[in-house]
Amino acid sequence: MHIGINAQLLSYDQSYRNGGVSRYIRYLLTQLAEQPGDHTYTVFVNGQDVIDRLKQHPQITYISAPWPESRPAARVTWEQLTLPTLIRQKKIDVLHSPVNVRPERLPARCASIVTIHDLAFLRFPHVLTPAKRLYHRTFTVRSLKRATMLITVSESTKQDVHELVNIPYEHIQTIYPCIDERFSNVSIEGKIDTFREKYGVTDGFILYMGTLEPRKNITTLIDAYAHLKREHQIREKLVLAGGKGWLYDTIFDKVRQLGLEQDVLFPGFVTDSEQVLWYQSAAAFAFPSLYEGFGIPVAEALACGTPVVTSNVSSLPEAGTGLALCVDPMDVQALSTALYQALTDQALRAKCQTLAPTVAQRFSAQTMAQKTIAVYEQAAKIQQQQRITFVQ
Known part of the structure; x- marks a missing residue:
């Protein structure tokens, strides 16, 4: 044909x-x-x-x-x-x-x-x-x-x-x-500390990666992060990586309202060459979108062995392959609790790292x-x- x-x-x-x-x-x-x-x-x-x-x-x-x-x-x-x-x-x-x-x-x-x-x-x-x-x-x-x-x-x-x-x-x-093959069987051991120093996140960070737009529910993620800092005094920063899409002003307004200008970073659009570094350097990946056709960043982060917190709605549990922590995306408390688990649960981290190759194979x-x-x-x-x- x-x-x-x-x-x-x-x-x-x-x-x-x-x-x-x-x-x-x-x-x-x-x-x-x-x-x-x-x-x-x-x-x-x-x-x-x-x-x-x-x-x-x-x-x-x-x-x-x-x-x-x-x-x-x-x-x-x-x-x-x-x-x-x-x-x-x-x-x-x-x-x-x-x-x-x-x-x-x-x-x-x-x-x-x-x-x-x-x-x-x-x-x-x-x-x-x-x-x-x-x-x-x-x-x-x-x-x-x-x-x-x-x-x-x-x-x-x-x-x-x-x-x-x-x-x-x-x-x-x-x-x-x-999932692009660059997320499979890639080790950046030895590069993580240098990468974190470059972006000022030496104490670790929670990563969101995607377009900055309303459907991604980023303002709720910022609320959950603020709650996490109050409850557990975490040192990790929140990195909101991605290009500006549309109707994104509320995201920057929320950061200012909560006084988090020193804790929330906006590195902008992430190039292909740095995506794996961002995923593997993160302490946890957060993607609390209200609705996704699939949600490929969830699968990419899991293929890199990083613990993931995402939504329990639409297609996101499919992208999470049973490994991601799935919660109500509008529940600030639940989102905060899941983020804390992703940061501190060493058994979960080990499981994600062990099963990362199976995620890459599933989405080949x-x-x-x-x-x-x-x-x-x-x-x-x-x-x-x-x-x-x-x-x-």
């Missing part, structure tokens, strides 16, 4: 744009270049600089779109008006839209697959900007209903898609995102790519059968 992939949201920017969905696309493309199967691929990316950084393979052709992905209106226009013409010209059999939305109009011969990462715009619309709510309500719901097959990144998201958009289970396949790139190719093949068969039925 000839498979098209709309990889416009793949970004190498040192900002939140190089976050979860971008990494999902990157890891998928990297692995397809390792094991493309019997198929050929045309991948639509954004800029020659992106193409230059991707792994090349004779079965994969990369095409650059003319508009930067940082201009949403231009990107959406290209996606909805230009991409269908390219699909027709290239005689693409299957189009994979790896971030929530497919073009409205596609050639009749082309099967479509949409990866839906979460339904936060339906579950928690108030944590999104009006523009994002409008975009998702206009394009995402229609895409889910019109796609030949859907890929969800967790069983929780699969359930949401079925309940909120009324998609039959048989049209949805759950494929977990992968090879498994993700193999299952994704199987969905491409399944969608093509469904589309072919529908065309035969229509002609008859």
